[in-house]
Amino acid sequence: AKAVGRNTLRFFDPEMQAVVTSRAALEAGLRRAVTSDEFLLYYQAQVDGQGHLTGCEALLRWQHPERGLVAPGEFIALAEDTGLILPLGRWVLDAACTQLAQWATRPEMAHLTVAVNVSVRQFHQADFVNQVLTVLDSTGTNPQRLKLELTESLLIGDVEDVIAKMSILKEKGVGFSLDDFGTGYSSLSYLKRLPLDQLKIDQGFVRNILIDPNDAAIARMVIALGDSLGLAVIAEGVEIEAQRDFLARLGCHACQGYLFCRPLPLDQFEAFVRRV
Numbered sequence: 001a002k003a004v005g006r007n008t009l010r011f012f013d014p015e016m017q018a019v020v021t022s023r024a025a026l027e028a029g030l031r032r033a034v035t036s037d038e039f040l041l042y043y044q045a046q047v048d049g050q051g052h053l054t055g056c057e058a059l060l061r062w063q064h065p066e067r068g069l070v071a072p073g074e075f076i077a078l079a080e081d082t083g084l085i086l087p088l089g090r091w092v093l094d095a096a097c098t099q100l101a102q103w104a105t106r107p108e109m110a111h112l113t114v115a116v117n118v119s120v121r122q123f124h125q126a127d128f129v130n131q132v133l134t135v136l137d138s139t140g141t142n143p144q145r146l147k148l149e150l151t152e153s154l155l156i157g158d159v160e161d162v163i164a165k166m167s168i169l170k171e172k173g174v175g176f177s178l179d180d181f182g183t184g185y186s187s188l189s190y191l192k193r194l195p196l197d198q199l200k201i202d203q204g205f206v207r208n209i210l211i212d213p214n215d216a217a218i219a220r221m222v223i224a225l226g227d228s229l230g231l232a233v234i235a236e237g238v239e240i241e242a243q244r245d246f247l248a249r250l251g252c253h254a255c256q257g258y259l260f261c262r263p264l265p266l267d268q269f270e271a272f273v274r275r276v
C-alpha cells in the first residue's frame with residue numbers, strides 16, 4: 001500500500017524496510033532530519049471535568065522523505081542514545097512556543113496550554129532552564145501557557161538539581177506534569193518535594209481499567225495521591241466513554257485520548273478547536 005499525503009503512513013517492500021530501519025540508517029536519517037526541517041508537531045486535546053478543552057499535548061512526528069510519517073516510538077530512544085535528542089528537544093520547545101505565541105493572537109486559541117515532552121537527558125543539560133527561558137522570551141510566550149511533561153526516571157539522577165531547575169521555571173509560571181506515572185521509578189518522598197502541578201495516569205493502566213481490578217486499583221491510588229498532594233490528575237489513553245465514566249467515578253475528570261481527539265496536525269487541530 002502506498003498512500004501519499006502528510007497524514008498517511010507509507011509502506012515499502014520488506015527489503016526496503018530492512019534497509020531504512022537499520023540502526024545506522026536511522027541514525028544518519030535523524031542527523032539529517034534535525035538540520036533539514038523534517039520534524040513537525042501534532043497536537044492532541046486535553047479536556048477538563050466539564051469536557052472543556054484546556055490545552056493540548058505536542059507530539060513529535062518525523063516527516064521522512066521516503067517513509068512518510070514516523071511516530072516517536074521509532075526514533076526517540078535512538079535520539080536519546082546518540083544525543084540527537086538535545087537539538088531535537090530544543091527544536092520541539094521552540095516549535096511549541098512559536099505556536100503558542102501565534103495562538104495568543106487568536107481569541108479561539110489563546111486560552112490553550114501546550115504540554116511538551118522533555119526527555120531526561122534534555123532536562124539534565126546544564127543550561128536547560130536557560131533554554132526554556134530564552135525561547136519563552138524570544139517568542140514572547142506567556143510561561144503560564146507552557147507545560148512540561150517529565151517522567152519519573154528523572155529522579156534516578158540528582159534530585160536536588162531537578163528540584164532547583166523545576167523551581168526556577170515554576171516561579172516564572174511554567175507548569176509541570178509527571179508523565180506515565182506509576183510505570184517507572186517512584187519514590188513518594190521525592191514526589192512530595194517536586195514542584196509539580198499534575199500527575200498523568202499512564203495509558204497502560206487506562207487500557208484495561210474496566211476489566212483488570214489491579215489497573216483500577218492503581219488508577220484509584222494515583223488519584224488519591226494527587227488529591228492528598230494537591231495535584232491535578234489527568235488520564236491518558238482514554239478511548240471509550242465507559243473508561244472516561246469509570247475514571248470520573250474514581251474522581252479523575254481530566255482526560256486525554258482518542259475518545260476526544262487523536263493527535264492531529266496543526267490545521268486539523270485548529271479546525272477541531274473551532275468545532276468544539
Ligand code: C2E
Pocket residue numbers: 044058059060071072073076089092116117118119179180203236237238239256257258259263
Ligand atoms: P506519551 O508522552 O505517553 O504520549 C502519549 C502517546 O499515546 C502518544 O503516542 C499518543 O499519540 C498516544 N495516544 C494518545 N491517546 C491515545 C489513545 O486514546 N489510545 C492509544 N492507544 N494511544 C493514545 P506518540 O505520539 O506515538 O508518542 C509516543 C511517545 O513518544 C510519547 O508518549 C512520548 O514519550 C514520546 N514523545 C512524543 N513527542 C515527544 C517529544 O517531543 N519529545 C520527547 N522527548 N518525547 C516525545
Ligand code: CA
Pocket residue numbers: 057117149179
Ligand atoms: Ca507525554
Ligand code: CA
Pocket residue numbers: 179180200202203236
Ligand atoms: Ca504519557
Ligand code: CA
Pocket residue numbers: 180202203
Ligand atoms: Ca506513555
